[in-house]
Protein backbone atom coordinates (compact mmCIF):
# COMPACT_ATOMS: atom_id res chain seq x y z
CA UNK A 1 0.00 0.00 0.00
CA UNK A 2 1.08 3.58 -0.56
CA UNK A 3 1.13 4.32 3.16
CA UNK A 4 3.67 1.54 3.60
CA UNK A 5 6.11 3.05 1.13
CA UNK A 6 9.54 3.25 2.69
CA UNK A 7 8.59 1.01 5.60
CA UNK A 8 10.73 -2.07 4.97
CA UNK A 9 13.50 -0.38 3.03
CA UNK A 10 17.22 -0.42 3.80
CA UNK A 11 16.94 3.14 5.06
CA UNK A 12 14.10 2.18 7.42
CA UNK A 13 16.16 -0.75 8.73
CA UNK A 14 19.20 1.44 9.33
CA UNK A 15 17.04 4.02 11.11
CA UNK A 16 15.34 1.35 13.22
CA UNK A 17 18.63 -0.18 14.20
CA UNK A 18 20.06 3.14 15.43
CA UNK A 19 16.80 3.94 17.20
CA UNK A 20 17.17 0.72 19.17
CA UNK A 21 20.73 1.62 20.10
CA UNK A 22 19.85 5.14 21.19
CA UNK A 23 16.88 3.84 23.18
CA UNK A 24 19.21 1.64 25.23
CA UNK A 25 21.29 4.75 25.89
CA UNK A 26 18.30 6.87 26.87
CA UNK A 27 16.68 4.27 29.11
CA UNK A 28 19.93 4.02 31.06
CA UNK A 29 20.57 7.72 31.54
CA UNK A 30 18.53 8.17 34.71
CA UNK A 31 20.06 5.21 36.46
CA UNK A 32 23.60 5.05 35.11
CA UNK A 33 25.36 8.03 33.62
CA UNK A 34 28.29 5.86 32.60
CA UNK A 35 26.33 3.53 30.34
CA UNK A 36 28.26 0.68 28.77
CA UNK A 37 27.15 0.41 25.13
CA UNK A 38 27.58 -3.16 23.91
CA UNK A 39 29.89 -3.66 20.97
CA UNK A 40 27.90 -6.36 19.17
CA UNK A 41 24.62 -4.48 18.54
CA UNK A 42 26.64 -1.36 17.73
CA UNK A 43 28.57 -3.25 15.04
CA UNK A 44 25.36 -4.76 13.68
CA UNK A 45 23.89 -1.29 13.18
CA UNK A 46 27.14 -0.10 11.57
CA UNK A 47 27.13 -3.10 9.23
CA UNK A 48 23.63 -2.24 7.99
CA UNK A 49 24.94 1.14 6.86
CA UNK A 50 27.15 -0.59 4.28
CA UNK A 51 24.17 -1.15 1.98
CA UNK A 52 24.19 2.59 1.24
CA UNK A 53 27.49 2.16 -0.59
CA UNK A 54 25.70 0.06 -3.16
CA UNK A 55 23.80 3.20 -4.18
CA UNK A 56 26.90 5.34 -4.66
CA UNK A 57 28.56 3.65 -7.59
CA UNK A 58 32.02 2.33 -8.28
CA UNK A 59 33.79 5.58 -7.34
CA UNK A 60 33.13 4.85 -3.68
CA UNK A 61 34.34 1.26 -3.74
CA UNK A 62 37.44 2.36 -1.84
CA UNK A 63 35.37 4.13 0.81
CA UNK A 64 33.26 1.00 1.17
CA UNK A 65 36.31 -1.22 1.65
CA UNK A 66 37.75 1.22 4.20
CA UNK A 67 34.54 1.46 6.17
CA UNK A 68 33.62 -2.24 6.09
CA UNK A 69 37.15 -3.32 7.03
CA UNK A 70 37.02 -1.13 10.12
CA UNK A 71 33.56 -2.32 11.10
CA UNK A 72 34.69 -5.91 10.54
CA UNK A 73 37.69 -5.38 12.82
CA UNK A 74 35.38 -4.17 15.56
CA UNK A 75 32.89 -6.99 14.93
CA UNK A 76 35.61 -9.62 15.25
CA UNK A 77 36.71 -8.06 18.54
CA UNK A 78 33.23 -8.29 20.04
CA UNK A 79 33.98 -11.72 21.49
CA UNK A 80 36.90 -10.32 23.44
CA UNK A 81 35.55 -6.86 24.30
CA UNK A 82 31.95 -6.79 25.49
CA UNK A 83 31.50 -3.02 25.31
CA UNK A 84 32.92 0.08 23.65
CA UNK A 85 34.47 1.12 26.96
CA UNK A 86 36.55 -2.07 27.07
CA UNK A 87 38.07 -1.21 23.69
CA UNK A 88 39.18 2.19 24.92
CA UNK A 89 40.42 0.71 28.22
CA UNK A 90 42.59 -1.78 26.38
CA UNK A 91 44.12 0.75 23.99
CA UNK A 92 44.69 3.19 26.87
CA UNK A 93 46.59 0.48 28.72
CA UNK A 94 48.73 -0.28 25.67
CA UNK A 95 49.04 3.35 24.59
CA UNK A 96 47.56 2.46 21.17
CA UNK A 97 44.43 4.63 21.08
CA UNK A 98 45.61 6.51 17.97
CA UNK A 99 47.82 3.77 16.50
CA UNK A 100 46.98 2.81 12.90
CA UNK A 101 44.70 -0.21 12.87
CA UNK A 102 43.92 -0.12 16.59
CA UNK A 103 40.33 -0.77 17.62
CA UNK A 104 40.00 2.65 19.26
CA UNK A 105 41.19 4.26 16.04
CA UNK A 106 38.82 2.14 13.96
CA UNK A 107 35.98 3.14 16.26
CA UNK A 108 36.87 6.80 15.76
CA UNK A 109 36.82 6.32 11.96
CA UNK A 110 33.51 4.43 11.99
CA UNK A 111 32.07 7.21 14.15
CA UNK A 112 33.20 9.70 11.49
CA UNK A 113 31.39 7.61 8.88
CA UNK A 114 28.18 7.67 10.93
CA UNK A 115 28.51 11.43 11.35
CA UNK A 116 29.16 11.86 7.64
CA UNK A 117 25.90 10.11 6.81
CA UNK A 118 24.07 12.21 9.40
CA UNK A 119 25.45 15.42 7.87
CA UNK A 120 24.65 14.16 4.39
CA UNK A 121 21.03 13.43 5.34
CA UNK A 122 20.69 16.83 7.02
CA UNK A 123 21.97 18.54 3.86
CA UNK A 124 19.87 16.34 1.61
CA UNK A 125 16.72 17.41 3.47
CA UNK A 126 17.63 21.08 3.73
CA UNK A 127 16.31 23.39 1.07
CA UNK A 128 19.80 24.48 0.07
CA UNK A 129 21.63 21.37 -1.15
CA UNK A 130 19.13 19.78 -3.49
CA UNK A 131 21.55 17.57 -5.39
CA UNK A 132 23.19 14.53 -3.80
CA UNK A 133 26.55 15.78 -5.04
CA UNK A 134 26.18 19.13 -3.26
CA UNK A 135 24.84 17.51 -0.09
CA UNK A 136 27.65 14.94 -0.02
CA UNK A 137 30.41 17.43 -0.88
CA UNK A 138 29.38 19.78 1.92
CA UNK A 139 28.97 16.93 4.42
CA UNK A 140 32.34 15.42 3.57
CA UNK A 141 34.05 18.80 3.77
CA UNK A 142 32.58 19.44 7.22
CA UNK A 143 32.89 16.02 8.83
CA UNK A 144 35.69 13.95 7.29
CA UNK A 145 37.93 16.07 5.08
CA UNK A 146 39.73 17.76 8.01
CA UNK A 147 41.01 14.33 9.10
CA UNK A 148 41.93 12.91 5.70
CA UNK A 149 45.17 13.34 3.76
CA UNK A 150 45.09 15.59 0.71
CA UNK A 151 45.35 12.58 -1.60
CA UNK A 152 42.25 10.99 -0.07
CA UNK A 153 40.41 14.32 -0.16
CA UNK A 154 41.24 14.81 -3.84
CA UNK A 155 40.03 11.30 -4.68
CA UNK A 156 36.79 11.77 -2.75
CA UNK A 157 36.03 15.14 -4.37
CA UNK A 158 36.73 13.64 -7.81
CA UNK A 159 34.43 10.73 -6.99
CA UNK A 160 31.59 13.08 -6.06
CA UNK A 161 31.06 13.81 -9.76
CA UNK A 162 30.14 10.17 -10.27
CA UNK A 163 27.45 10.14 -7.58
CA UNK A 164 23.91 9.42 -8.75
CA UNK A 165 21.35 12.21 -8.93
CA UNK A 166 18.87 12.88 -6.15
CA UNK A 167 16.15 11.04 -8.09
CA UNK A 168 18.39 8.08 -8.89
CA UNK A 169 19.35 7.74 -5.23
CA UNK A 170 15.71 7.76 -4.10
CA UNK A 171 14.91 5.15 -6.73
CA UNK A 172 17.78 2.89 -5.67
CA UNK A 173 16.76 3.23 -2.03
CA UNK A 174 13.15 2.51 -2.97
CA UNK A 175 12.08 5.70 -1.23
CA UNK A 176 9.98 8.70 -2.23
CA UNK A 177 10.88 12.25 -1.18
CA UNK A 178 8.37 11.85 1.66
CA UNK A 179 9.48 8.44 2.96
CA UNK A 180 13.17 9.36 2.60
CA UNK A 181 12.51 12.43 4.74
CA UNK A 182 10.86 10.32 7.44
CA UNK A 183 13.59 7.69 7.50
CA UNK A 184 16.51 10.11 7.21
CA UNK A 185 15.09 12.19 10.08
CA UNK A 186 14.79 9.02 12.16
CA UNK A 187 18.47 8.26 11.54
CA UNK A 188 19.50 11.87 12.21
CA UNK A 189 17.77 11.85 15.62
CA UNK A 190 18.93 8.39 16.65
CA UNK A 191 22.56 8.58 15.48
CA UNK A 192 23.17 11.95 17.18
CA UNK A 193 23.28 10.58 20.74
CA UNK A 194 25.34 7.57 19.63
CA UNK A 195 27.96 9.81 18.01
CA UNK A 196 28.02 12.01 21.12
CA UNK A 197 28.36 8.92 23.30
CA UNK A 198 31.38 7.72 21.30
CA UNK A 199 33.02 11.16 21.51
CA UNK A 200 32.56 11.07 25.29
CA UNK A 201 34.42 7.76 25.51
CA UNK A 202 37.54 9.64 24.36
CA UNK A 203 36.83 12.94 26.10
CA UNK A 204 36.37 11.37 29.52
CA UNK A 205 39.79 9.74 29.08
CA UNK A 206 41.30 13.12 28.17
CA UNK A 207 41.94 12.14 24.55
CA UNK A 208 41.47 15.04 22.15
CA UNK A 209 39.39 14.57 19.00
CA UNK A 210 41.50 16.43 16.45
CA UNK A 211 42.48 13.27 14.51
Ligand code: 1PZ
Pocket residue numbers: 049052053056060062063066067070100101105106109110112113114116117120136140144148149152156
Ligand atom coordinates in the same frame (compact mmCIF):
# COMPACT_ATOMS: atom_id res chain seq x y z
C1 1PZ B 1 24.98 8.73 -0.14
C2 1PZ B 1 26.23 9.01 0.62
C3 1PZ B 1 27.25 9.82 -0.11
C4 1PZ B 1 28.42 10.11 0.74
C5 1PZ B 1 29.67 10.15 -0.01
C6 1PZ B 1 30.85 10.43 0.86
C7 1PZ B 1 31.92 9.43 0.71
C8 1PZ B 1 33.06 9.68 1.60
C9 1PZ B 1 34.20 8.83 1.28
C10 1PZ B 1 35.25 8.73 2.34
C11 1PZ B 1 36.47 8.06 1.82
C12 1PZ B 1 37.42 7.61 2.89
C13 1PZ B 1 38.66 7.11 2.29
C14 1PZ B 1 39.67 6.62 3.25
C15 1PZ B 1 40.04 7.29 4.30
C16 1PZ B 1 41.12 6.83 5.23
O1 1PZ B 1 42.27 7.60 5.01
C17 1PZ B 1 40.64 6.98 6.63
C18 1PZ B 1 41.74 6.88 7.67
O2 1PZ B 1 42.01 5.59 7.98
P1 1PZ B 1 43.16 5.19 9.03
O3 1PZ B 1 44.38 6.00 8.73
O4 1PZ B 1 42.68 5.49 10.43
O5 1PZ B 1 43.37 3.70 8.85
N1 1PZ B 1 39.57 6.03 6.83
C19 1PZ B 1 38.38 6.37 7.27
O6 1PZ B 1 38.14 7.50 7.59
C20 1PZ B 1 37.35 5.28 7.38
C21 1PZ B 1 36.29 5.32 6.33
C22 1PZ B 1 35.30 6.42 6.49
C23 1PZ B 1 34.36 6.50 5.35
C24 1PZ B 1 33.02 6.43 5.81
C25 1PZ B 1 32.02 6.64 4.77
C26 1PZ B 1 30.75 6.18 5.27
C27 1PZ B 1 29.58 6.83 4.66
C28 1PZ B 1 29.26 6.44 3.30
C29 1PZ B 1 27.83 6.45 3.04
C30 1PZ B 1 27.42 5.28 2.30
